[in-house]
Amino acid sequence: MAYLVYWALVYCLARKVFEFSREWAAPLASGISICGVTAAITTGAAVRARPVVPVMVSSPVVVFAVIEMLVLPGLAHRVLPGKPMVAAGWMGLAVKTDGAAFASGEPAASYYYPDPADPARKWMALTTTTVKVFIDVFIGVWAWKIEPRSDRARLPLKKIWERFPRFVFGYALTLGEFFAVGLSAPGVIADLKRGTDQADVFRRL
Numbered sequence: 001m002a003y004l005v006y007w008a009l010v011y012c013l014a015r016k017v018f019e020f021s022r023e024w025a026a027p028l029a030s031g032i033s034i035c036g037v038t039a040a041i042t043t044g045a046a047v048r049a050r051p052v053v054p055v056m057v058s059s060p061v062v063v064f065a066v067i068e069m070l071v072l073p074g075l076a077h078r079v080l081p082g083k084p085m086v087a088a089g090w091m092g093l094a095v096k097t098d099g100a101a102f103a104s105g106e107p108a109a110s111y112y113y114p115d116p117a118d119p120a121r122k123w124m125a126l127t128t129t130t131v132k133v134f135i136d137v138f139i140g141v142w143a144w145k146i147e148p149r150s151d152r153a154r155l156p157l158k159k160i161w162e163r164f165p166r167f168v169f170g171y172a173l174t175l176g177e178f179f180a181v182g183l184s185a186p187g188v189i190a191d192l193k194r195g196t197d198q199a200d201v202f203r204r205l
Contacts, residue, residue, distance in 0.1 A: 092131025
């Protein structure tokens with residue numbers, strides 16, 4: 001629900017208070033409330049913004065995402081003691097751009113579980129990632145909503161599909177493949193876990 005409030009609030013502030021044009025306000029609202037760069041580019045295309053607009057909008061979003069990634073995990077630990085999963089969800093909701101959001105789950109987990117081998121740390125990272133991916137799904141919905149159209153009687157699913165972020169399918173397919181392999185060949189589950197542990201090194205870095 002929060003991303004719906006964020007989008008409308010940022011858009012209204014940009015239009016009414018800062019007097020931005022629709023060309024600038026819409027990508028800014030999407031970049032801040034959904035997933036940063038991808039949402040800004042998709043929304044810019046929907047409103048037929050000049051190519052420079054989503055690029056300019058994405059730059060401060062990325063800068064603030066880095067600041068959020070460094071500040072919010074510690075803040076979450078202070079204001080949410082004993083609530084690690086709520087903190088993990090907050091990271092996925094608040095930190096913009098997918099990479100920064102996924103990465104923020106790691107420092108947040110380190111505050112709650114200092115032991116790097118604690119399996120709860122992975123659950124926190126997974127929660128952050130899941131929240132972020134669910135928000136990404138709505139890029140297509142907002143892109144349709146703000147596209148100039150004369151007929152708004154029905155929601156054109158084809159338009160949403162055209163603007164749907166395909167990388168979300170990549171996440172789902174990878175997860176599905178891991179489940180399928182684990183179910184069909186339980187003997188390789190240990191190898192799958194070792195593989196994800198090695199991939200975690202890059203995420204932490």
